[in-house]
Amino acid sequence: ALPLLALTVGGALGAIDGALRGLLGPGHLHGLALFAAAGLIGFVVGLPASLYRTFVIEVRFGFNKLTWPLWLADLAKGALLTVLIGGPLLLAVLWLMDAMGRHWWLYVWLVWLGTNLLLLFLYPTLIAPLFNKFTPLEDAALKERIEALLARCGFASSGLFVMDGSKRSAHGNAYFTGFGRAKRIVFFDTLLAKLAPQEIEAVLAHELGHFRHRHVAKRIALSAALSLAFLWLLGQLLDQPWFFAGLGVEGGTAMGLLLFSMVLPVFLFPLAPLTSGLSRRHEYEADAYAAQQTAAADLVAALVKLYRDNAATLTPDPLHSLFHDSHPPASRRIARLKGG
Secondary structure: OHHHHHHOOOOHHHHHHHHHHHHHOOOHHHHHHHHHHHHHHHHHHHHHHHHHHHHHHHHHOOOEOOOHHHHHHHHHHHHHHHHHHHHHHHHHHHHHHHHOHHHHHHHHHHHHHHHHHHHHHHHHHHHHHHOOOEEEOOOHHHHHHHHHHHHHHOOOOOOEEEEOHHHOEOOOOEEEEOOHHHOEEEEEHHHHHHOOHHHHHHHHHHHHHHHHOOHHHHHHHHHHHHHHHHHHHHHHHOOOHHHHHOOOOOOOHHHHHHHHHHHHHHHHHHHHHHHHHHHHHHHHHHHHHHHHHOOHHHHHHHHHHHHHHOOOOOOOOHHHHHHHOOOOOHHHHHHHHOOO
């Protein structure tokens, strides 16, 4: 909150904007530079907490496997992807905002939605391998068990893969990604090392529950609807002088977009219980589906191991959980699975 206040009403963002205008003049290059400066400031401000979490807290509990060279490599790759993908996207958005008249927000939404869907399609094969190594699952018995589960669930997959998550963390997970027949199932190597075959099957059945209930599609649709509403709202605010004056900056397309993206999370925070509650509901539904396809006791055993190995809080503070937890407490999930 303090960095946001310093950047807005504190005048820091206005000073940066003025300096960049003097250096680059008005135009889209100035807009790109303004976003780059704000992003760099946000990165620097958040860096100490990120490093402390990774190299102190995670190390203390035995989770962190990340080395400094690997951390720097990840940072460089992430920055390069941001420039290569985010730069052209931002340039297109700024151009559309200036060129498409009062309905620019609809064109921007279409570009944003198309880009996100394209990235979801490309992520498994082009982006994820830049950070991790993916190898086909070699355990024949486990592969046969999983393929039988996929057949029961009617899930078509392009392959079963193991990801070398252990080079960064001791946390375990499994997920599926992609669209249509390009969907691939990925297991963290740490998950395979911790769970028995029937427990791995139960965890995967939970993930398939998200697919069966179309949770991913529903979340994409919700995100698309909300983004359209927010872009429309920004379209109304850009013409209001008080929106800029109240935050201590001059008007402009790039500044309006940047300010809106910075202050929007503050106003959305009261809605967090709704989005977190929806996510927890989806987890319960996925658990119920897994219990139909596999033994509920196997999923319970897997959850106990995962919560224990991840040092997760078994009895979280109810108020904190209401706003921040996307998954229900372990005790409630297990009670439901046991019919309690």
